[in-house]
Amino acid sequence: MELQFPVNEEYYCRFKQISSFLHQQHKVNKRRIVVVTSGGTSVPLERNTVRFIENFSTGVRGALSTEYFLRKGYAVIFFHRKGSALPFVNRCPSLFKILRSCSIQNDTININCLENTNFENIKLAAKYLQTYSLQTLFLEFETVAEYYVGLKCISEYCVPIQSSTVFFLCAAVSDYYIPDKYLPENKISTRENNNGNEIMEPAYVLNLYLIPKFLDLLINTCRESFIVLFKLETDSEDQLIKKASNLLEKYRVNIVCANMLHTRREKIIALTSNGRTVIQVDKNSDNPIESKLINYIDQLFANFMDCID
Amino acid sequence: MELQFPVNEEYYCRFKQISSFLHQQHKVNKRRIVVVTSGGTSVPLERNTVRFIENFSTGVRGALSTEYFLRKGYAVIFFHRKGSALPFVNRCPSLFKILRSCSIQNDTININCLENTNFENIKLAAKYLQTYSLQTLFLEFETVAEYYVGLKCISEYCVPIQSSTVFFLCAAVSDYYIPDKYLPENKISTRENNNGNEIMEPAYVLNLYLIPKFLDLLINTCRESFIVLFKLETDSEDQLIKKASNLLEKYRVNIVCANMLHTRREKIIALTSNGRTVIQVDKNSDNPIESKLINYIDQLFANFMDCID
Numbered sequence: 343m344e345l346q347f348p349v350n351e352e353y354y355c356r357f358k359q360i361s362s363f364l365h366q367q368h369k370v371n372k373r374r375i376v377v378v379t380s381g382g383t384s385v386p387l388e389r390n391t392v393r394f395i396e397n398f399s400t401g402v403r404g405a406l407s408t409e410y411f412l413r414k415g416y417a418v419i420f421f422h423r424k425g426s427a428l429p430f431v432n433r434c435p436s437l438f439k440i441l442r443s444c445s446i447q448n449d450t451i452n453i454n455c456l457e458n459t460n461f462e463n464i465k466l467a468a469k470y471l472q473t474y475s476l477q478t479l480f481l482e483f484e485t486v487a488e489y490y491v492g493l494k495c496i497s498e499y500c501v502p503i504q505s506s507t508v509f510f511l512c513a514a515v516s517d518y519y520i521p522d523k524y525l526p527e528n529k530i531s532t533r534e535n536n537n538g539n540e541i542m543e544p545a546y547v548l549n550l551y552l553i554p555k556f557l558d559l560l561i562n563t564c565r566e567s568f569i570v571l572f573k574l575e576t577d578s579e580d581q582l583i584k585k586a587s588n589l590l591e592k593y594r595v596n597i598v599c600a601n602m603l604h605t606r607r608e609k610i611i612a613l614t615s616n617g618r619t620v621i622q623v624d625k626n627s628d629n630p631i632e633s634k635l636i637n638y639i640d641q642l643f644a645n646f647m648d649c650i651d
Numbered sequence: 652m653e654l655q656f657p658v659n660e661e662y663y664c665r666f667k668q669i670s671s672f673l674h675q676q677h678k679v680n681k682r683r684i685v686v687v688t689s690g691g692t693s694v695p696l697e698r699n700t701v702r703f704i705e706n707f708s709t710g711v712r713g714a715l716s717t718e719y720f721l722r723k724g725y726a727v728i729f730f731h732r733k734g735s736a737l738p739f740v741n742r743c744p745s746l747f748k749i750l751r752s753c754s755i756q757n758d759t760i761n762i763n764c765l766e767n768t769n770f771e772n773i774k775l776a777a778k779y780l781q782t783y784s785l786q787t788l789f790l791e792f793e794t795v796a797e798y799y800v801g802l803k804c805i806s807e808y809c810v811p812i813q814s815s816t817v818f819f820l821c822a823a824v825s826d827y828y829i830p831d832k833y834l835p836e837n838k839i840s841t842r843e844n845n846n847g848n849e850i851m852e853p854a855y856v857l858n859l860y861l862i863p864k865f866l867d868l869l870i871n872t873c874r875e876s877f878i879v880l881f882k883l884e885t886d887s888e889d890q891l892i893k894k895a896s897n898l899l900e901k902y903r904v905n906i907v908c909a910n911m912l913h914t915r916r917e918k919i920i921a922l923t924s925n926g927r928t929v930i931q932v933d934k935n936s937d938n939p940i941e942s943k944l945i946n947y948i949d950q951l952f953a954n955f956m957d958c959i960d
Binding site: 384387388390391392393394395396397398425428430431434436437438440441442444446450451452453455464465467468469471472475514516517518527528529543544545546547549550551552574575576577604627 | 692696697699700701702703704705706707728734737739740743745746747749750751753759760761762773774776777778780781784823825826836837838851852854855857858860861881883884885886912913951
C-alpha cells in the first residue's frame, strides 16, 4: 500500500537520531524500548493552511505513561504532537505563572514564593528530566501525514529489535483527511451571509476521505512487537467495548485499552485475547491511572518476552 | 440579532473582573484601554467534542502587540485563545528547555547555564510581566462561541468609556460553524474502508454554516471606539487588498490591517478612510513589525481622541 502523504523532506532528518539512540539504549544499556505516540493530529483543509481539523488530546495520557515507563527502566521514543503535554513538565505550573511570581537575582530565578506543591513539582520535574535525558528521544509531529510517515520511519528502525519493543499508541489520530489532489490551494473564501439571523443552508461543504489503513503496515513491519492500542468513545460503554473488541480481533494486537472521554482519568478497560481487565483509580487519587496501567502492561510484556525466549 | 451559542455559565464569571479593572486603570490611573483579541478559535464538530476545526494562529501578533501597547501606557484586556502565545513569555525558551538545563539548589533555579540571549529574555520577561501585572487583564477563550460571547461581554463593559477604547481584533476567527441544532451528540463513527488503496468517495461530509455576523453587534455597541481589524489571505496581494477594502467600507472601522500569511511578520498594509500605509520591517530585524504597527496605531488614535475633544 502506498501512502500518498506529502511531507517536507526536512521532517525526516530528525529521525536519523533513532539509530544511535536504539544502539546506545538497547544494545549497550540493554534497555527495553517503548514507542509512545501522544497528542492529537491535525488535518489541513488548504495547502496554504489557515484552517485544519484537530483531534482532541492534551497528551497527558502519553506524557504520564512515559514517566512510568522511564521509571521502569524502558528507553522511550516519545513521538508527540508539537505543543502537547510533556513528561514531568505537565505537572508544573506554566512558565507564565512561574515568571509572574518569581524573583530574579543575578543569574538565578528564585521560586520560593510559589506554593509548596508547585515548588516541589518544578524541582522534581527538573531532576527527572535531567536523569532521564539520555533515556528519552523526543520527536514531534503536527499533521496526520507527519504522524504516519514518522511512525512508519520509527517502526522500520525498530525492526531488528522488534521483540524487545512495545508500541504504545495513545495519540488521537484522525480517521479522515483530504487527499492531496482534492486539497484547495488557498484559504477557502467566505460567502456573504446576507440572510440575517436564521441560517438555513450550509455555506461550505467539506468532503472528508478515510485515511488509508496504516495500522496494517505498522503491524506487518514489527510483527513481533508488543502492541498496545487505545479506543476512546463518548456515547456508551457497551459501544466502546464492542468497538474495542473488533479492533483486537481485527489487528490481533496485544492490548486494546478502551476508555470513555469523561472517565478516561479514572477507568481503562484493557482487552486482551485472554479477556478483560479493569484498571481503575479514585477520581481524586494522587497517583494517576497511568501508574497502574504501565504496571499492568509491564507485567504482560514480561510474560510476552518469557514466551519468546 | 440573537446569538445562538451555548456557553457554559461558569465562563461568564471570569468577566466580572473587567468592571474593577476598567475602574482602576481608566478612572483612577487615567489610562487608555485596548482590547486585544489573539489566537485562533475552535469549532466543535460534536457535542461531546473529540474533533474540531481550528483556525491557524500562534497568537504571536497579539502577544507582541500587547507588549507595545503596555509600554505606551495602555491598559490591555488580553482576550486570547487558551494556550496561545503570551506577551513577554513568547520570547522565552520553553519550560521544558529551561528545566532540562538548569541547576536547582534549595529554593532557586539557576539558569546561568542557558545561552545568554535566552537568559536575558527570561529575566526581562519576568521583569515586564511583574511590572505590567496590574495593567493587563488576561481572559481566555477556546471555541468560537466563547470568543463571541466573551467579546460581546467585554464590549458591553466598555460602553461608558468607549471613546477611550481601542479594539485591536487580530484573533483568527472562524467564518464557519455547526449550529447547535445540527451538532451530533457523540463522536462521529468511522465507516470501514475496505476499498484498499484508492479512495474515491468521501467517507464523511461535513456541512458548515456561516457564523452569524457578529461584527455589526460589536460596532453598534461601541460605536465611538477606535476599531482595528485584520484581514489575512494566502493567494495574492491584489485579492487581499480588495477584501480588506470591502471590509473597511462595509464596517467603517478605523483601520483594516491587511497581511499575507507568508509575509505577515514583515509587511502589513494598513487601510484607513484616508488611504493606505505600508508598514514594513526587514525579515531578520531585531524589532518585530508590531513595534512599528503599534506606533502607527497610537498616533492615529491620538488624532482620533483630539478630534473628539
